[in-house]
Amino acid sequence: MPARSRQTPSATPARAKPAYSVRNSPIHGRGVFATRAIGKGEDIVEYRGRRISMEAADALPDSDPDNPYHTFLFELNDGRVIDAGVRGNAARWINHGCQPNCEPYEDEDGRVIIAAKRAIRAGEELAYDYKLNVPGRRSARLLAAYACRCGSPRCRGSMLDPAKGKAAKGRATKGGKAPAKDRKSR
Ligand SMILES: C[S@@+](CC[C@H](N)C(=O)[O-])C[C@H]1O[C@@H](n2cnc3c(N)ncnc32)[C@H](O)[C@@H]1O
Numbered sequence: 001m002p003a004r005s006r007q008t009p010s011a012t013p014a015r016a017k018p019a020y021s022v023r024n025s026p027i028h029g030r031g032v033f034a035t036r037a038i039g040k041g042e043d044i045v046e047y048r049g050r051r052i053s054m055e056a057a058d059a060l061p062d063s064d065p066d067n068p069y070h071t072f073l074f075e076l077n078d079g080r081v082i083d084a085g086v087r088g089n090a091a092r093w094i095n096h097g098c099q100p101n102c103e104p105y106e107d108e109d110g111r112v113i114i115a116a117k118r119a120i121r122a123g124e125e126l127a128y129d130y131k132l133n134v135p136g137r138r139s140a141r142l143l144a145a146y147a148c149r150c151g152s153p154r155c156r157g158s159m160l161d162p163a164k165g166k167a168a169k170g171r172a173t174k175g176g177k178a179p180a181k182d183r184k185s186r
């Protein structure tokens with residue numbers, strides 16, 4: 001399928017009402033909420049931040065000194081990582097959900113875009129499946145460290161990627177993006 005050209009979410013006219021706002025979340029800390037109805041397949045926000053190697057990401061201090069399992073890192077198809085702790089935008093506050101209303105994808109220019117997986121009502125909290133890639137055996141301790149509190153009826157209880165039993169090394173990173181060419185919801 002040929003790559004689609006699309007409007008950058010940040011290219012929204014300056015006075016248009018933003019589709020989202022950041023406030024406290026019942027899931028965890030801050031979250032991002034729809035300020036208006038968002039259509040299925042709509043691009044909502046780019047996941048921004050500096051791009052660094054996985055090795056550089058591994059050497060970073062914890063993004064939350066009170067929670068070593070907190071992460072602002074998003075893995076890219078080229079093996080690098082977006083560190084939203086530096087030059088990050090509102091997308092970094094979107095929480096994980098097991099039955100999410102959003103899904104990230106990487107476009108042809110290597111940007112990670114958070115798009116609506118289904119129609120979203122004004123006021124709904126935005127969420128996508130982090131599918132966290134975490135080093136180490138899936139011990140009870142690791143599972144507890146990455147326990148999910150999304151509250152959805154079919155919560156799987158974990159933010160970890162169910163398809164990956166054990167990552168070779170490195171820090172926890174969000175991943176599991178739908179490649180642009182495989183996206184069927186548009
Ligand atoms: C990039 S932050 C998202 C914003 C976060 N709420 C905050 O205030 O920092 C990602 C972190 O939020 C927490 N988090 C996100 N979704 C969660 C969920 N469904 N259950 C438990 N913790 C969650 C985890 O600590 C995760 O590493």
Ligand SMILES: [Zn+2]
Pocket residue numbers: 097098099148149150151152154155156157158
């Ligand atoms: Zn869940």
